[in-house]
Amino acid sequence: MLSKQGLCSRSEATKWIAAGRVSVDGRIVRDPEFPIVQGRHRIEIDGNAADAAPRLYLMLNKPRGLVTTAQDERGRDTVYRCLDGARLHDAPLPWLAPVGRLDKASEGLLLFCNDPQWAARITDPDSGPDKTYHVQIDAIPDAAQLAALHAGVSVDGELLRAKSARLLRSGEKNAWLEIVLDEGRNRQIRRLLAAFDLNVLRLIRVAIGTLSLGDLAKGQWRALDEQDLQRLR
Template sequence: MQKKNSDAVSPRHGIARVLSKQGLASRTQAAGWVREGRVSVNGRVVRDPEFPVRQGVDTIRVAGETVAVVERRVLMLNKPRGLVTSAKDEQGRDTVYRCFDGAGLPWIAPVGRLDKASEGLLLFCNDPAWAATITDPERGPDKTYHVQVDRIPDAGTIAALQVDVDIDGVRMSAKSVRLLRSGEKNAWLEIVLDEGRNRQIRRLLAAFDISVLRLIRVAIGPLVLGDLAKGQWRELGGEEIAALSVSL
């Protein structure tokens, strides 16, 4: 009976998943460690990434070092235009990790993405489970963007952008759109999204024959980019992380 209660408190999960949730590596990287024989459970080397373990009960070692719970760390980067949001790029292009060169950081992964031509606020975290709550299309916090476009949209167009449009079989709209400022031939819009589809703003504007000149993410929920310089990063404090979680 006691064993059943212990198992209930500590459910079994695959070893690669556990290592990932510990914030040590991505699930793919952790699976690679397991297959290479670098991981042991209770003193025995395992090579199956799905080998079941109980976090907090079984003793897990990687390369001989006991795995301890890693403190959650969240960083924000002001992503420059031209960098790919990826750890590695098959085409050899510069990635966002260039901005962390020499920082001596533990494993961190992007929380969501900004495409190569986009700029602004990009989060990184070593906790995949927490990151998934931020990127969840239904429960995640709103994302706010400042977008320079190649013409000056009238009030009717701005209103239409906030109504579902069928784009390649997918219904898309912005939560809110407002005109920030305009010049003779172009304008800046503030666009808020409450979901995160691939290239959503660019695809939505293209449906109205509007081209994007610049796209900058300036906020995720209550967290604002502020005056963080382009290409620079900083670590979030506990209150900022808590505020993001509360906004879900």
């Protein structure tokens, strides 16, 4: 319930409960699975009412070299470095979780929110919005290779494919592709291209649905407005 209210992550809520910080109707509860009926039970954290946090949705232009997690067991810098000390309307940002992820070497549009239900809709492989990427590779692909990326290939028993793949521009030894995905699999683009002996030099997510990265600077973020949210529906 605490995570659904946008107050913290599920793992953090479990820690608070185990530490005896959470009470229900005045009684300390140490069971994370304790049944709660919203509107009927009074939940408190450290004696203060656990009111739902105002919903907040934002976009970040993720720099390369950051991992998409709250805490990294290897001590690597995370995407939260870009939000350290951030304020909105003169108030600190509430707890926010990444919506999906970009791997350490990838860049571009990354969403955050404190609305788990909304995040689940965005990341749903069947009904979520398409994701658009600009990808620099170490070769000049021909029409047959682009068609093959769309047709897909089995990698370790998993069918990987692009909804679409087209050439944006090319130089003497490398090229930029626009690749659109309608599903999200682990390192999908890198694994798909590697299956055709194409190596990724840069990978930038430039849009989710019709919400584009635009001119948002590297490492910068902004809150989404209602028009932005409409673009994601």
